[in-house]
Amino acid sequence: MRCSGLMAERKLIVPPDDVASMIDTAAGLMELQETIFPGGLVAQDQNVIEFRQVTKRFGTVAAVADNNLSVKAGEFLSILGPSGCGKTTSLRMMAGFEQPTSGEVFIRGQNVTGVPAYRRPVNMVFQHYALFPHLSVADNVSYGLRQRTPRPSASDISKAVDEALAMVRLDGYGKRRSYELSGGQLQRVALARALINRPAVLLLDEPLAALDRKLRRDMQIELQNLQRDVGITFLLVTHDQEEALSMSDRVCVMREGKIVQTGSPRELYDRPVNRYVADFVGKTNFFKGPSTDETLSVRPEMIEIAASVARLPEGLAARVPVKVLNRIFLGEHTEYRVASEALGEFMVMAPRKSEREAGVYDIGDMIAAGWRAESERILPNT
């Protein structure tokens, strides 16, 4: 039943009369929700995965420390952080490959602490895909269905495989072997192999790291569309801030086993809670803050430049004469590295549009830079 629901739910139309009769009883209501949200989400706001004070130690090192992460049903959440921040360990504790040293893990409201990976309703896309080399694409994709008891019929399985391959645009690739596929195709087989099981959450462990830049862009868009289409909760682990910001509904920034900030990409970018988040998410300039524990942060695209201080627009909070040290042409904008006697070196992003009005500055030119008060962020150094 659950396997054939793979595609069914996308084109599902429930006649109004049926809806009325279905919601007559509480059981009917559950059934309706099961049809609309296959995988058994009961309420959209519920946390599909919840960590309660989860700590994981390897020897004396705490890879994850007192973590209270929660993943909401239906969202695309990214865990972002440098290597060694505990993001992969968190993911592995959700999958069941690692068990927490202390604390509890809940999936769909059920305590799964201590439950092994093969009994958890989540699936993972591995960093290097981990496709079975001795099996064809179709056998890889159907692997999860074939582990179920009772085992679905051969015709149900082959139908589900065809649908899953169509979903990742690999129609007709079932008979191929993994070594006959390109990196992007392997990636999509890994996705199909996980999604065919309709997991409560799809766990993605740096899934795009092995792809080249162009392909990574395409896959980012494809992943986002896929998530919207299948309505499954996605949890992505990455060290690439651009990837996290561009795809996710929410991003959770981690450092040294702890969550530093969780929020929408826009929140993280515009209102970082501290210097660490501002530095990790996007580019920024740091200046001396009002106290030794604080730093002033100004995003480079918020800084305006002009040929002289007098030519800067009105109403700026700061205006300083600067010298151009470097100029990097980046297409949609130009990045200047400038130095001021009072503030030191900093970075400015000038949009192409401004160049049309003011022209391009050369290295060594003495110009002026300034920004508005609302562009300043005073952040704790922690």
Place this chain on the structure above:
Amino acid sequence: MKERRSRALTAALLAPAAMFFVFLLLVPLVVVLVFSFGVRGPAGGYQAGFTFDNYLNLAARGKAFYNTLTLAPLATLLTALFAFPMAYFLALKANPKYRVALLVLVMAPFWTSQLLRYYAWIMLLGNKGIPSWLAWIGIHDVRIINTPVAVLIGAVYGFLPLMVPPIYVSLEKLDKRLLEASADLGATPVRTFFQVTLPLALPGVAMGSMLVFILLMGDYILPQFLGGGKVFFIGNALVDLFLQSRNWPFGAAVSVALVAIMFVTIYFYMRFVLSKTDTRRAALV
């Protein structure tokens, strides 16, 4: 110019192996083939001739063929069954710190002479060995030495060190993430073993089995020591024909039959293994 030089270098590097192959394998094989159609000389040895009598007479040594063709595959299978858990433990469960030391221990029996080891087994399996211990706990009249069981025990013991390393290597290079992927997709540890670990270790099992099978098929020391003339192999028949009764043409015919049987068996075995595994991986074997 450069290409010609590299080609000459390739030829020079291949020459020793090619010479070895031609003069020590191909030529003798042709000689044996020619001999097998000849007749026995008046005082033994070989006399030129052309007859199929030697081949028609093969049934006279049927017992040796029967013993070899049943016990060699059986012993190979048993050796693989004993070796797999050892290799599995070494590759996946043992502390990596001690892995090399343990692997060396597996090979340790090779440090002493084969004859010495078989003599030890004669003691152990003989009437004053295990059967006498069994009698002590009330199980009487067990005969092990000079039976097929003794040959099988000796074969498993003797060839285990050859079977473990190839299986170990294939399990060692098995990507551990595949096991996690299998668990992640809902397979219990037992199913993961049969669906992922075993199929991917099959090239190693095939390699080890081939090695042991070929050596067993031509073995004559093991059946002579532990089979005591009662359980004899084709190898024993050849020793008898060439050195005792000096019927070289008939011995040659037995040899040709042995080579032919091995060739056919290995061919079909490899085809089976290749069909069961990813062809690219198995191509290593």
